[in-house]
Amino acid sequence: MKITEKDVAYVASLGNLELTAEENGRMVRDLNSILGYIDSLNELDTSNVPPMAQVSDKYGVDASKQGSERFAYASREDVHEGLRKSLPHDVALANAPDADGTFFKVPKVIER
Amino acid sequence: MNLNLLTIDAARSAVQERKTSATALAEAYYAKIESDDPKIGAYLTLSMERAMAKAIEMDALAAKGEKLPPLGGVPVGIKDVMVTKGVRSTAGSKVLGNYIPPYDCTAVARLEAAGAVVLGKLNCDEFAMGSSNENSAWKPVHNPRDLSRVPGGSSGGSAACVAADMAVVALGSDTGGSIRQPASFCGVVGLLPTYGRVSRYGLIAFASSLDHIGPLTKTVKDTAIVLRTIAGRDPMDSTSAEVPVPDYVAELDKPVRGMKIGIAKEYLSEGLDGEVRNAVETGIQKLASLGCEIAEISLPHTKYAVPAYYIVATAEASSNLARFDGVRYGHRSKDVRTLSDMYRHSRDEGFGAEVKRRIMLGTYALSAGYYDAYYLKAQKVRTLLARDFEEAFKNVDAIVTPTSPTAAFKLGEKVDDPLAMYLADIYTVTADLAGIPGISIPCGATKEKLPIGMQILGKHFGEATILRVAHAYETAA
Numbered sequence: 001m002k003i004t005e006k007d008v009a010y011v012a013s014l015g016n017l018e019l020t021a022e023e024n025g026r027m028v029r030d031l032n033s034i035l036g037y038i039d040s041l042n043e044l045d046t047s048n049v050p051p052m053a054q055v056s057d058k059y060g061v062d063a064s065k066q067g068s069e070r071f072a073y074a075s076r077e078d079v080h081e082g083l084r085k086s087l088p089h090d091v092a093l094a095n096a097p098d099a100d101g102t103f104f105k106v107p108k109v110i111e112r
Numbered sequence: 113m114n115l116n117l118l119t120i121d122a123a124r125s126a127v128q129e130r131k132t133s134a135t136a137l138a139e140a141y142y143a144k145i146e147s148d149d150p151k152i153g154a155y156l157t158l159s160m161e162r163a164m165a166k167a168i169e170m171d172a173l174a175a176k177g178e179k180l181p182p183l184g185g186v187p188v189g190i191k192d193v194m195v196t197k198g199v200r201s202t203a204g205s206k207v208l209g210n211y212i213p214p215y216d217c218t219a220v221a222r223l224e225a226a227g228a229v230v231l232g233k234l235n236c237d238e239f240a241m242g243s244s245n246e247n248s249a250w251k252p253v254h255n256p257r258d259l260s261r262v263p264g265g266s267s268g269g270s271a272a273c274v275a276a277d278m279a280v281v282a283l284g285s286d287t288g289g290s291i292r293q294p295a296s297f298c299g300v301v302g303l304l305p306t307y308g309r310v311s312r313y314g315l316i317a318f319a320s321s322l323d324h325i326g327p328l329t330k331t332v333k334d335t336a337i338v339l340r341t342i343a344g345r346d347p348m349d350s351t352s353a354e355v356p357v358p359d360y361v362a363e364l365d366k367p368v369r370g371m372k373i374g375i376a377k378e379y380l381s382e383g384l385d386g387e388v389r390n391a392v393e394t395g396i397q398k399l400a401s402l403g404c405e406i407a408e409i410s411l412p413h414t415k416y417a418v419p420a421y422y423i424v425a426t427a428e429a430s431s432n433l434a435r436f437d438g439v440r441y442g443h444r445s446k447d448v449r450t451l452s453d454m455y456r457h458s459r460d461e462g463f464g465a466e467v468k469r470r471i472m473l474g475t476y477a478l479s480a481g482y483y484d485a486y487y488l489k490a491q492k493v494r495t496l497l498a499r500d501f502e503e504a505f506k507n508v509d510a511i512v513t514p515t516s517p518t519a520a521f522k523l524g525e526k527v528d529d530p531l532a533m534y535l536a537d538i539y540t541v542t543a544d545l546a547g548i549p550g551i552s553i554p555c556g557a558t559k560e561k562l563p564i565g566m567q568i569l570g571k572h573f574g575e576a577t578i579l580r581v582a583h584a585y586e587t588a589a
Contacts, residue, residue, distance in 0.1 A: 008472070015430060015475040016437070017468055018456040030469055031476065033531050038419040041489050044496065051491035052498060055307045055321050055547035059572035060353035074350040091214045097444035104439050109451050 003031045115140035116277035120186050120334045123280055124227075127174055127185035134167035134174070134185030138229050141187040145231070145278050153253045154273040156192050158232035159199040163187070166229045182337060184227030189279035191270050192233040193240050194220055194325065195314045199230075203316045204238040204248040204266075207442045207462035217314025218349070219283055219325045219342040226341045231279055234269030238464045239433065240285055240318045242266045243293060243536040246527055247466045254523070255298060257563060261520040264294030264536075270328045271298035281329040281338055285315055287322045288421055289516075289540025292552035295328050296515035296565020299554045301582070302328045303335045304540075306573050307547035308353035310339075311346030319428035320351075322421075322544045332553065332583040336360035339575060355573055363576040368584040369403030371577075374508035378414035379539055385518045391556040391564040392514045395585065399512065402584055407508055411500040414542060416493050418534055421541040423477050423490035429467075430474030436462065469530060498546040505571045510581050513539050515552040515565030539567060549575050553582045 008027045012019050019027060061070040086092075089102065098105040113126065115137055126132045142160065149155050170185040195201045195213035202208040216224075224230060237247035245253040245268025253268040255261040256276035263272040267284030271294035274282050284291040286304040295302025303326045310325045317323060327338035343357045375396060380389060400406050438444035438458030445457035463471070477486035504511060517538060526533045543550040548569055555566035566585075570578035 003476070007476070011472055011476045011479060014479060015471045016434070016452075016455045016459055017463075017471060018460045019468070023465075023468070026465075027469065027472055030530055031473060034422060034473060034534075037531055038423060038486070041416055041419050041423075041493055044413070044416060044493060046489060046492035046496070049492040049495050051488055052494040053491070055351075059306070059547070060308055060355040071350075073345075073354045076347075087214055092440075094214065095211055095441035097438055097442075106439055107448055107451050107454050 002035050003028055116144050118280060119331055120183060120280060120337050123186045124180055124182070124184050127170060128180045130174055134170035134229060135164065137185055138163050138167045138187055138231065141231055141278060148276055149278060151254060151259060152256055152272050152276055153251045154235055154269040154276065154278060155189070155232045156202060156204075156235050156250055156269070157200045159196065159230050162199060163229045163231050166224060166227070170227055170229070181225070181227035182341060183223060186228050186280050187231050188223055188228045189231050189234045189270060189273045189282040190220055191236050191267050191282065191284045193236060193285050193316045193318075194283060195316065196220055196230065196233065199233065201233060201316070202250070203240070204236045204250065205462065205464070205467070206249045207436045209443060211441055215314065218311040218346045220314065222342045223283070223338070234267075234273055234282060236269055237266035238467050239316065239429070240266040240287055240290055241429070241466050241470055243289070243533050244521070244523075244526065245269065245294070246523065247464055249464050252523060255520050257299060257561065258520065260522055261562070262297065262523055264297035264516070264520065266290040267294050267302075267328065271295050271300055271302065274298070274300045274328050274330060281327055281334050283325060283338075283342075284328050286324045286326055286544065287318050287425060288544050289537040291326045291328060292540050292550060292565065292567060293516050293536060295552040296554075296563065297520040299557075299563030300328055300330055301332055301335050301551065301553050302326065303339060303551045303575070304543055304549055305339060305343065305575060306549045308351055309355070309549070309573065309575065310342050311349040311352040313346055313348035317432040319425040320432065321428060322425055324544070332551075332579055332586050333361065333364060335551070336364055336579050336583075353573075358576050360576055360579055364580055364583040366580055367403070368399070368581055371404045371510065371581065372508040373399055373404045373406050373581070374409035374504055374511040375406060376409050376411045376414070376504070376511060376513060378411050379513035383517050383535070383538070384514060387558045388514050388516070388518060388564050392512070392566050395555040395566045396512055398588060399581065399585060402588055404581070409504045409508060409511065411504060411542070413493065413496045413500050417497055417542045417545060418538055420490040420493040420497065421537070421545060422473065422534060423486050424494060424545070426470040426474030427477050427487050428474070430471045430478065433467070433471055466530070494545050497542055501546045501548055501569075510574075510578050511569040513567045513569065515539060515567040519558045519562035519564055543569055548572055549578060551578050551582050553586060555585075
């Protein structure tokens with residue numbers, strides 16, 4: 001067993017999840033089973049292999065250019081309003097669970 | 113003329129020549145959905161107002177004798193992970209149960225600009241996480257070929273609606289096989305484009321370096337038409353590539369004689385169902401009879417693809433899904449006292465079991481002390497997988513494999529065993545990890561009449577080649 005109930009509780013707090021006791025037990029079982037399988041990656045010697053950082057850094061770009069130069073087409077000058085206008089207030093707030101017309105409302109952040 | 117059996121060109125010409133109207137076509141599809149979808153469960157939301165407005169616009173064009181755009185009047189369905197302005201978009205999750213997006217996904221906007229009539233939003237696994245569509249927060253999808261079986265996932269609604277004639281074509285998304293595997297389970301065509309070929313703007317993010325949008329259709333030609341429409345650079349997605357979009361349709365009829373097709377032994381090994389193996393081997397013989405040269409190749413790191421995938425995908429998911437906090441949109445728990453209560457309770461109530469499992473796995477893999485052992489290791493293995501393909505494509509034009517190790521399984525069969533479910537993606541995750549394109553096409557059926565899929569993988573931006581092989585296979589006697 002790599003992962004204990006304590007680990008699960010800690011990771012859940014990092015992920016802002018609150019698991020029930022039952023979910024906790026099941027999570028310990030599932031994560032251990034999946035991580036056991038994932039351990040097969042250790043059969044491979046990857047000491048001289050670079051990690052993949054970008055899926056498309058070699059294809060569909062000018063290979064004669066280096067680094068960010070390759071992706072120069074994806075950048076532009078800073079301009080007012082950019083590619084699109086910002087959403088109007090009422091549209092941006094329309095899906096909010098709680099709003100006052102100007103701001104998103106949330107429960108008190110600082111306890112007294 | 114049965115309006116529900118048309119391909120894109122047949123539907124568009126029928127509207128153009130006024131043998132039917134776009135309005136009548138949309139009505140025929142809505143009637144079919146009303147009668148058949150209760151037992152299949154493919155649609156989550158219908159967008160009738162939007163569909164009818166587009167249909168009326170196309171009918172007006174046709175009445176004036178003007179040439180319709182390439183998808184003029186063609187009814188399409190959209191996987192619910194793509195946002196649609198003014199039409200509820202849930203990603204199959206309770207978290208987004210009431211979410212009405214203020215903007216359109218680029219791929220959807222491009223289809224509509226080409227005249228497509230968007231019928232509605234299609235069921236899927238929650239946030240596209242699953243291989244059977246059983247992780248939908250709303251309802252499972254039943255496979256139209258056998259209602260006791262799953263349609264595959266996560267684009268189960270997309271595959272089922274095309275197979276059941278409830279849309280001419282559908283859009284799906286593929287992160288580890290989510291277009292190709294359901295296409296194979298339901299007996300339709302499904303394409304994973306090259307990473308960067310189709311804009312991801314407006315695709316609700318699961319794993320950003322692996323997510324792709326692509327078509328599910330009845331014919332290879334329809335896939336080529338949809339791809340031609342949705343592909344190409346989009347300034348709203350900085351990872352969309354500046355690569356010219358070829359005319360995929362015009363390329364279809366080029367000969368395949370002399371093409372080199374690779375067969376990887378790692379994809380025909382243990383765990384592969386015998387009937388699937390026979391069907392794919394027969395398919396390979398058919399390609400040989402069309403003049404393709406068949407060569408055995410090796411992709412030695414294949415067995416490490418699923419473990420690498422479940423680290424990379426879950427790590428990215430744990431970050432992407434952090435945005436669901438109950439503040440700006442989405443579910444917010446009632447009766448919470450503090451802000452941190454609100455985050456935790458909202459997420460706990462909103463997310464289903466599989467989504468929580470993946471957030472947990474991804475958070476663990478990225479947490480202090482484990483990053484090198486898991487995430488960095490997986491990204492290195494990803495490099496090895498990409499190199500496998502690079503080497504192979506020095507010698508072959510395309511690679512043929514089974515799409516999935518089995519045909520469609522029964523509902524409930526794998527729900528309690530996440531690892532068994534993950535292994536349903538064993539032949540499809542490799543292409544997502546390497547960023548290469550792949551297509552699944554029907555290649556026969558099992559004794560129980562369940563469809564079997566054959567996968568054709570290509571080089572980066574080599575869609576024209578794999579579409580050509582698929583088209584030759586499909587149209588050969």
